[in-house]
Amino acid sequence: MALDSFTLFAANAVVLALMALAFHFAGRRNPDQAYWRSWCAANLLLAAALVFFMFPARLPETLSMIVPNGLLLAGFGLRWRAAREFSGRGSTVHSIWAPTILFLVLCAIPPVAGSYAIIYSVVNILLATLAGAVAWEFRRDRDDQLPSRYGLIAAYALLSLSFAARVVQGFFVGDAFDAYLPYDAMLTVHLVIALLHTPASGAFALSIAYERTTAKLRHAAAHDSLTELLNRGAFERMVAARMSRDNAAAQAVLLLDIDRFKRINDRHGHAAGDAILRACARIVEDEAGRNTLVARIGGEEFAVHIHNATAPEAERTAERIRAAVQSARITAGDNTLAMTVSVGWFWNEGAGLDLEDMLRRADVALYRAKETGRNRVERLAA
DSSP states (O other), rough: OOOOOOHHHHHHHHHHHHHHHHHHHHHHHHHOOHHHHHHHHHHHHHHHHHHHOOGGGSSSSHHHHHHHHHHHHHHHHHHHHHHHHHHHOOOOOOHHHHHHHHHHHHHHHHHTTOOOOHHHHHHHHHHHHOOOOOOOHHHHHHHGGOHHHHHHHHHHHHHHHHHHHHHHHHHHHHGGSSSSSSOOOHHHHHHHHHHHHHHHHHHHHHHHHHHHHHHHHHHHBBBOOOOOSHHHHHHHHHHHHHHHHHHHEEEEEEEEETTTTHHHHHHHOOHHHHHHHHHHHHHHHHHOOOSSEEEEETTTTTEEESSSSOHHHHHHHHHHHHHHHHHHOOTTTTTTEOOEEEEEEEEEEESSHHHHHHHHHHHHHHHHHHTTTTOOOOEEEO
């Protein structure tokens, strides 16, 4: 098969249609994820644009320039919307269709419409901008460390550069064009890049959705759904991993229990109790500091593991948490609530005790804090 422009247009159109089908089925399995519909519609518009490029004689001369380019711009506008929808960001109808509308307005201006070079350059400027905008949308959330995100960034950045190269071509040699679309070596290179881009970006779009779903499930398995702190199982695994790496390091375990939590629930309802738990979790996490693991290990009880800490540091952390909780005020409905915590802690230097041993000793100290008046910090000496 010869590597001519017609063949490359056809190959790109087929791949776009196949990826649209894949996005359609992904959307059927996840009807709440609107970005699949945007990906699907975008690919269908782009495939239609390429078909019109393949058969320009089927349209009047003016429309043979306007229709396929309008479809290209609309398709990339929808891809930009899909990228924003994937990131949980909205997009107005005006912003999606603005490049297409701008192109159509320019085509209505006789001096612009009569110049192949101007139209060619304007279209490719808009397409380069849209492809770059898609790459930027995926780059913005790279902190989630999903591997496929970088593939999408690279795929759209490469396509944006290819469109930009065609802008340069339009500026420097556009006056020599005897038709809107020059069938030259640059077009062939661009279509080859597009043929690589389409399946790659489609595959990465599918895989990043899978990676994010997997990451959410993994997060849910390790975290308490109400407070977003580690749950007990994840806390124990992570502390055990820490201790296995450096079992000679000094470490402390703090156990915290919200005082008279049942009374709060009984007087103000479970919604108020949930607000108290979330607020307490946030305070404990903020005040625990670095080198700590914080978990909700059951009911109104929280645990903190401090790695490589001295006993005075552990005591200061416990007291800082207790004081911060005492000074907090939580709004729950029409009520402004206060709370206190009792803290028991245990510090150990060197190997010999596992987490279960340390938790048991911290629990003894916590019981002592409860018995001696609550809103206290107690330590069980080693």
